[in-house]
Amino acid sequence: MATRAGTPEKEGGGLGRVFREEFRNRERRTAYYMILPTLLVILGVAFYPIAVSLINSFRLSLPGQPGGEWAGLQNYVYLFRDSPFQAAFINTVVFTVVSVALEFVIGLAVALAINRAFKARGLVRAAILVPWAFPIVVSAVMWRLMYQDQVGIINYIVTALGLIDQPILTDNVTVMIGAIVSDVWKTTPFMALLLLAGLQTIPGDVYEAAKVDGASRVQQFFRITLPLLGPSILVALLFRTLDSWRVYDLFWAMSDKQLESLSTYTYKAVRDSQLLFPVGNAAAVVTFLTAFLIAIFFIKVLGMKTSTEA
Amino acid sequence: MSSVVAERAGGRSGSSKRRGRLSRRDFLRLSGAGLAGAALLGGAGCGGGGEQTSGVTNLVFSFGPDDSGSLTQVVDRFNEEYQGEIQAEYRQMPSDTSSYFNQLRTEFQSGASPVDVIGGDVTWPAQLAANGWILDLSDLFTEDMRSDFVDATVQSCTYQDKVWGVPWFTDVGLLWYRQDLLEESGFSEGPQTWDELKEMAEKTSRDSGTEFGFIFQGAQYEGAVVDGLEYIWTSGGNVLTDSGEVLADQPDPITGLTTQRSMVEDGVSPIAVVNYKEPETHTAFLNGSAVFCRNWPYMYGLLKDPAQSQITPDQVEITTLPYNEGGESHSGLGGWNMYVNAASEDKLDAIWEFIRFFTMNDEQQRFRATSGGFLPPLKSLYEDQEILDSQPVVSIAGDALERALTRPISPFYSDVSLAMQRQFAESLKGAVTPEEAAQNLQQEISSRIELGQRLLVEDRSG
Amino acid sequence: MTAKGVSGGDVWNRILFYAGILLFVLVSVLPLLWVFKMSIISKGELQASPPTILPQDPTLESYAAIFADAGFLRSLLNSAVIAGVTTVVCLVLGSVAAYAIARLRFRFKSAFMTLILAIAFFPPVAIIGPLFSQFSEIGIVNTYASMIIPDVVFALPLTVWLLVAFFRELPFDLEEAAKVDGATTLQAFWKVIVPLSAPGVFTTAILTFIFAWNEFIFANTFSFDDSTRPVTVSIPSFAGVFTVNYGAQAAAAVVVTIPLVILVLIFQRRIVSGLTAGAVKG
DSSP states (O other), rough: OOOOOOOOTTOOHHHHHHHHHHHOOOOOOOHHHHHHHHHHHHIIIHHHHHHHHHHTTTTTTTOOOOEEOOOTTHHHHHHHHHHHHHHHHHHHHHHHHHHHHHHHHHHHHHHHHHHHHOOHHHHHHHHHHHHSSSSSHHHHHHHHHOOOOTTTTHHHHHTTTTSSSSSSGHHHHHHHHHHHHHHHHHHHHHHHHHHHHHHHOOHHHHHHHHTTOOHHHHHIIIIIHHHHHHHHHHHHHHHHHHHHTTHHHHHHHTTTTTTTHHHHHIIIIIIIOOOOOOOOHHHHHHHHHHHHHHHHIIIIIOOOOOOOOO | HHHHHHHHHHHSOOOOOOOTOHHHHHHHHHHHHHHHHHHHHTTTTOOOOEEEEEEEEEEEEEEEEEESSSSHHHHHHHHHTTTTTTTEEEEESSHHHHHHHHHHHHHHHTTTTTTTTEEETOOHHHHHHHOOOOOOTTTSSSSHHHHTTTTTHHHTTEEEEEOOEEEEEEEEEEEEEEEEHHTTTTTTTTTTTTTHHHHHHHHHHHHHHHHHEEEOOOOHHHHOOOOOHHHHHHHTOSOOOOOOOOOOHHHHHHHHHHHHHHHHHHHSOOGGGGGHHHHHHHHHHTOOOOOEEEETTTTHHHHOTTTEEOOOOOOOGOOOOOTTOOOOOOEEEEEEEEEEGGGGGGGHHHHHHHHHHHHHHHHHHHHHHHHHOOOSHHHGGGHHHHHHHOOHHHHHHHHHHOOOOOOOTTTTTHHHHHHHHHHHHHHHHTTTTHHHHHHHHHHHHHEEEEEEHHHHOOOTTO | OOOOOOHHHHHHHHHHHHHHHHHHHHHHHHHHHHHHHHHTBHHHHHSSSOOOSOOOSSSSSHHHHHHHHHHHHHHHHHHHHHHHHHHHHHHHHHHHHHHHHHHHOTTTTTHHHHHHHHHHHTTHOOOOOOOHHHHHHHTOSSSHHHHHHHHHHHHHHHHHHHHHHHHHHSSSSHHHHHTTTOOHHHHHHHIIIIHTHHHHHHHHHHHHHHHHTTTTTTHHOOOOOOTTTTTHHTTTOOBBBSBOOOOHHHHHHHHHHHHHHHHHTTTHHHHHHHHHHHHHHH
């Protein structure tokens, strides 16, 4: 029984031949069977609905009503002109950029700090994992309680310090800041851990050599740490960026549905409103496409590797 | 290692036909296991509907949480009285009215709802009827019967000149204020107009050192739609008429929105009201932090309870809402009605008994009023001594109900409401001017209605 | 650290360093402590404005209230079932797929991995509408299945990714040895690889469980009543018709989070190595 498919396919043989070659090999056939269930689930539950959303976005229909008249790009035009959508889009961009930037900087600082051996390091590592374990919704409810104008401790402190003149939850700007703080609190540990892992793969003698050459700490950081950490940074940034881009739970619970993100807008249009359902599908497609573009950007432009060699 | 592996791999085990081949059974077993397991376990949780079994008609009645416990008791009483004939089951739905409605709508859209009798909000009949999901009750709920009910409540069940529900209990917006503080500042009577209210609020809060002059619901949600509409109505304006005319962009509504905004601008109300729903409102008022407060009658129950309130009922006076010149005092109507699932027509006789027991039975209504603080929809009960003794707020509520108005009756109310929610909140926050809000409202509601008429294939209420 | 002798600058650096660490730890843990405080004070003290720093009137009434609430207890059960089943399904499907990727050779491997990764980037909200229609048609709305299925889909990338990393760590000649002894590929998988990677599988299970436990958007959409609602949905809506019970929300938050925190603390080493192994080896 052959266990290796060593025959290279000929030019012009096409995909059909490739498939046949693949399936002739037993090991490979097994492999395909093994990935088949996962593949089916993913295609069926994720990609099929997005195709349906896409089709619906070009139609005018009500939820539960099949078909519907063809509307071309009408829904998209309405969408981009709709000021709540524009606000939601801007909110999402601002939230993503600021949150991820802060999480990165603070996370890196924490990772660098923990990387040095010191007492109680294990304890610290354990403590910073605590925020990560919370469900986002619970965390958001917690922070909202702290921001609330009657019983919230943070609102009280911040008002007493004279930093704001109206309660946190009444002004969209401060609500956004509050949401960012909550998100940074919750996910910086995760970022720090990812970066820490990357740091730990950098061999110590590189630093030794640099020190011998007289490089300062700062120089070491910029010339050695950052470049070697590059791949880990990109992975961490990509995941965090896309996570923030999809923000829903946090905005929903923290702002009591007042602050909109791309996802909350889409959800509202698709589920709460009857008539905005077609527009909601367009919003869903836009949300998906933008997330896709961000991923492409990271992978192609920034050269992030998604290696899969055995 | 090798021998262990050999031992485990065996020679020919039953599940493998040929060396190196993945047998179909193995494959199916693997991939089917998880999904099948999930599907099997997923069977739990679906609510059952009522069916006919051995002569007893089973009914399912839906409503939000039964905080006071009085609902469950009335259901028990009904079951006791109709034992052997009809048995009713109370199915709890989400506490938030919009969520409750969404769930109902979803169930109807996916083909069936297990609910026979719906305890629904006053804003729902048009939407439910236009889609053909509830029954026309005009023949059962005769004109004679209707005359026993408060007019506004019957109006809230009406759409296209037909009556689609029976009022169950009602609610109305009221003005509450600290009579003791007002007297100290030299005011012997409550305010008639909004301007008077502002004046009194400013002076009284200054004199007594009370934190807030006037608080009300201003958050972006359905409840604040009532507040916003109250300002508009008391200025003589309206937003959407029964015939579908959009009147938002007119001087009177703009005056109303301006009045609302001026509460915050002039410092009479704290900016925090843009986050206020009912809980925040009653918390602040019962803490003694406000002179005036716009809220529903439920607050009386909390006011009486020393564990929940720092102030006592004799410090508080309740009255109808103020108005602007050219307008009259109009409170927003709240409350809940009973609607019948169109698919349950075969059980209509039993259902009608159930509805009558809850809505037209003086004893049950009295019970709900005294133990739960639920305002009865029957006119006669507003003179009922027992109710008046236990819930003094009922008397002023009765007055307010005479001139209460319902929110716009439209088959697209969900979307109309979303538009109002947003514009009222934006105007209150000062993010847009009242004029802009009125314009936006006009444009948004008109376009929604137009879109709705195109999409709603047919209005099945006709 | 080079030994320079204890100079003033060095001590100062040290102090700053530890102060920074302390600050970071405090910030991480304080919100949890605050919520805990909110859960053990009375209703009256909860409404105190300005809020009190230390509990003045400690009571367990909030906890009593939530444990007396059948709905809340049921939601704990619901969360456990949903997260549990999701984890099992993910492990079954994911381990099989991860094995193929990590240890077998076949074309289209990178296409498949990209597809799986794409799910990790997917905005769930983009499929809620159609998924809801589909589930309504099949009739599984408001059942466990309606939440387990999307959870599985969105947890699979994590599961596969982690398991690929773990499987890769095992020596390659294991399969060869097994084949020599007459095992099929699948038998090699079940009987050799899986037992040996048990620690990795275990870690993956924990992380998958936490992920499914914390899921919100699908749960919020597909669960309608107490019989299926998990804790992530029931906590924000801890409200009666006109009242919000802050104490109950705080108590529920504590109850829901404590097990997760304990789990995380006990297994933190494994969790950290799992998360980072996946990330670094890519």
